[in-house]
Amino acid sequence: MFQALRIRDFRLLWGGGMISALGSWLLVLAIPDHVLLVTGSLRDTGLTLAAEFLPVLMLGPVAGVVTDRWDRRRLMIAANLFRAGAVAVMLLGTAPGRYWVLYAALLAESAGGVLYGPAWQARTPAIVGTGTLLSSANSLNSLASGAVSLVGGPLGGILLTVCGVRWLICGDAISYLAAAVAVGLTSRPPATGSAGDRATGKQAGRQAMIRGVARDLADGWRVLRGQPVARALLPVTVIFLAANASLTAMLIPLGVERLGGSEHLGFVFSGLGVGYLLGAPALRALLDRAEPRTLLTATLAATAAGYFGLFTSTSVATALPAVVAVGMFGSMSLVIPQTAMQRVIPDAALGRISAVFLTGEAAATLIGAVAGPFLAQAEHLAGLAVIASVVTLAAAALTRLTVPRMPAAVAAPAQHGLAG
Numbered sequence: 001m002f003q004a005l006r007i008r009d010f011r012l013l014w015g016g017g018m019i020s021a022l023g024s025w026l027l028v029l030a031i032p033d034h035v036l037l038v039t040g041s042l043r044d045t046g047l048t049l050a051a052e053f054l055p056v057l058m059l060g061p062v063a064g065v066v067t068d069r070w071d072r073r074r075l076m077i078a079a080n081l082f083r084a085g086a087v088a089v090m091l092l093g094t095a096p097g098r099y100w101v102l103y104a105a106l107l108a109e110s111a112g113g114v115l116y117g118p119a120w121q122a123r124t125p126a127i128v129g130t131g132t133l134l135s136s137a138n139s140l141n142s143l144a145s146g147a148v149s150l151v152g153g154p155l156g157g158i159l160l161t162v163c164g165v166r167w168l169i170c171g172d173a174i175s176y177l178a179a180a181v182a183v184g185l186t187s188r189p190p191a192t193g194s195a196g197d198r199a200t201g202k203q204a205g206r207q208a209m210i211r212g213v214a215r216d217l218a219d220g221w222r223v224l225r226g227q228p229v230a231r232a233l234l235p236v237t238v239i240f241l242a243a244n245a246s247l248t249a250m251l252i253p254l255g256v257e258r259l260g261g262s263e264h265l266g267f268v269f270s271g272l273g274v275g276y277l278l279g280a281p282a283l284r285a286l287l288d289r290a291e292p293r294t295l296l297t298a299t300l301a302a303t304a305a306g307y308f309g310l311f312t313s314t315s316v317a318t319a320l321p322a323v324v325a326v327g328m329f330g331s332m333s334l335v336i337p338q339t340a341m342q343r344v345i346p347d348a349a350l351g352r353i354s355a356v357f358l359t360g361e362a363a364a365t366l367i368g369a370v371a372g373p374f375l376a377q378a379e380h381l382a383g384l385a386v387i388a389s390v391v392t393l394a395a396a397a398l399t400r401l402t403v404p405r406m407p408a409a410v411a412a413p414a415q416h417g418l419a420g
Contacts, residue, residue, distance in 0.1 A: 002140065003132070003136040004128050004133050004134075004136040004137040004140055005140065007127060007128060007133075008186075008187075009127045009186040009187055010124070010127050010128055010137060012182045012183065012185050012186045013120070013123070013124070013127065013182070014137075014140055014141065014144065015182055016178065016179035016180075016181070016182025016183050017120070017141070017144065017179060018144040018147070018148060019175050019178045019179050019182070020080065020083075020175045020176050020178070020179035021145065021148045021175075022148045022151065022175060023171050023172035023174065023175025023176065024172055024175070025148050025151075025269075026155065026168045026171055026172055027168055027169065027172050030159075030160045030165050030168045031090075031102060031106070031165070033160065054107060054110070054362075054366060055107055055108075055110040055111040055113075059111060059114045063114045063115050063117075063118055063358075064118050064351045064352035064353070064354060064356060064358075065351075065352060066351075067115070067118040067119045067122055067351025067352070067354070068122070068348065068349065068350070068352050071188075072119040072122060072123045072126075072189065072351070073123070073183060073184075073186060073188060073189060075115055075116075075119045076115075076116055076119050076120060076123070076180075076183045077180045077183050077184050078115070079112045079113070079115040079119070080112070080116065080176045080177070080179045080180035080183065081176070081177070081180050082108075082111075082112040082115075083109050083112035083113065083116070083176045084173045084174075084176035084177045084180070085108075085173075086105050086108035086109040086112060087105065087109055087169060087172045087173040087176065088169070088170075088173045089101065089105040089108065090102055090105040090106075090169045091166055091169055091170075114358070117354070117358050118351045118352075118354040118358060119351065121338070121342065121350070121351075122347070122350040122351040122354055123189075124137055124138075124342070125342045125343075125350070126189070126347055130343045132288055134339060134343065135283070135284060135287040135288050135339060136284060138287070138335050138338060138342075139280045139281070139283045139287070140280070141335070142276055142279055142280040142283055142331050142332075142335050143276070143277060143280035143281075145273075145276045145331065146272075146273045146274070146275065146276025146279070146280060146327065146331070147273065147276075147277065148273070151273070159171075221356075223345065223346070223349040223352070223353060224356060227344055228404050229340055229341075229344050229404055229406050230340075230341050230344060230345060230353060232399075232402040232403040232404065233337040233340060233341065234356070234357060234360055235398065235402075236296070236300075236337065236395050236398050236402075237334075237337050237357060237360065237361060237364075238360045238363065238364040239364070239392075239394060239395040239398065240300060240303075240333060240364075240392055240395040241361050241364040241365055241368065242364035242365070242367050242371075242391065243307070243368065243387075243388040243391040243392045243395070244330065244365075244368065244388075244392075245364065245365040245366075245367070245368025245372065246368035246371055246372030246375065246384060246387075246388050247307055247311060247368075247372060247385070247388050248368075248372075250311070250372050250381060250384065251268065253381070254268075254311060254319075254381060267316055267320065268316075268319060268320075271319070271320045271327065272324075272326065272327035273327065274324050274327065275323065275324040275325065275327020275328035275329075275330070275331065276327050276331045278324070278327075278328045279327065279329065279331040279332045279335075280331075282328070282332065283331075283336075287335075287336070287339055291405060292336055292337075292339075292340050292403070292406055293399060293403040293404070293406070295332075295336055296333060296336045296337065296396075296399050296403070297396045297399045297400045298396075299329045299330075299332040299333045299336065300329075300333050300392055300393070300395050300396035300399060301392075301393060301396045302325060302328075302329040303325070303326060303329040303330045303333055303392055304388075304389040304390075304392035304393045305325065305389070306322050306323070306324075306326035306329060306330070307322075307326060307385055307388050307389045308385050308386065308389040309321070309322030309325070310322035310323050310326055311381050311382065311384065311385030312381075312382050312385055337357075338357075340406065341353065341354070341357065372384060375387060
């Protein structure tokens, strides 16, 4: 599983991402909990999640074009610096009467993430290749997510109580700055044909640039339509994440109303982290051996069972096994289609296709984040759990019926020219 860490550029990319993710996880509990305590509104709490995904929905496709036309390394550095500034603005939104600033800052932070996400997904296979090292890299990313959530959940809860939300905001801003430095230390990518397009775009007028963006969008859409695996995985991912978001928006109310208070939420997030940690070696072992369609069907079905168990629990003792299952199988259900897409889409179009997926995921997450609180108020948490579980099972069935068979791994050498 640690094979990809032999490549210097991936070590820097992975380490920087882990640092920024830890900073963000400190706020995963702090901001919604702060909003819930101040407003007492499930709707306002769910909207903190919705605010994070609205920019992805609006800007995602254009971000994919930018990723494929511009230097991905510089784009990632700029995105991290922008997110550091956006998070710092949150300090202005902690005073009474200024909570709208928190939503605005979340929107801005997410806008920076819109640019970072496709660039990161496209640059990873450019560094490690599309063979077994890609499985190692994606498994390590899942491992990092698990380690960060395992530490970040309870640490965020403790620091929120001891230090207050302002210190957590400062920590997140610093983590983005550190990630920008890490990306800056990676090797500069070699010049490609897209550099000529960039130069042409600078010399041409505004209308020519708009036409170029529209052309690139159309080309990316044709690539997606012509690739049956990616085309089938897109609706599966969207359906799964809509169900996931509806429940994620209700994690804070679950802890407060059913599991004994917000102080127990750290254990829930730690359980997710344990699940990610368990899922990482399972991914490394199975991604290159099992047929992706069968593997994804199984992990989605197991995730549905975990959802039902978690949101029908009435104590931390019964919730923890379920949340571990959600973390393990849910993380696998995200990495499997991501790896398949990275293997079948050409590098020149990977940024645009990644952005299409991220836009679809954002739309699903936004819908789920808004629908979850309203469904919970109408059907209670148990009713919401049944709905989300059934929807996730539908995604599993759709995977089995529509996703074509493909090899477990596509051998391709790593491009060590970027490895330093």
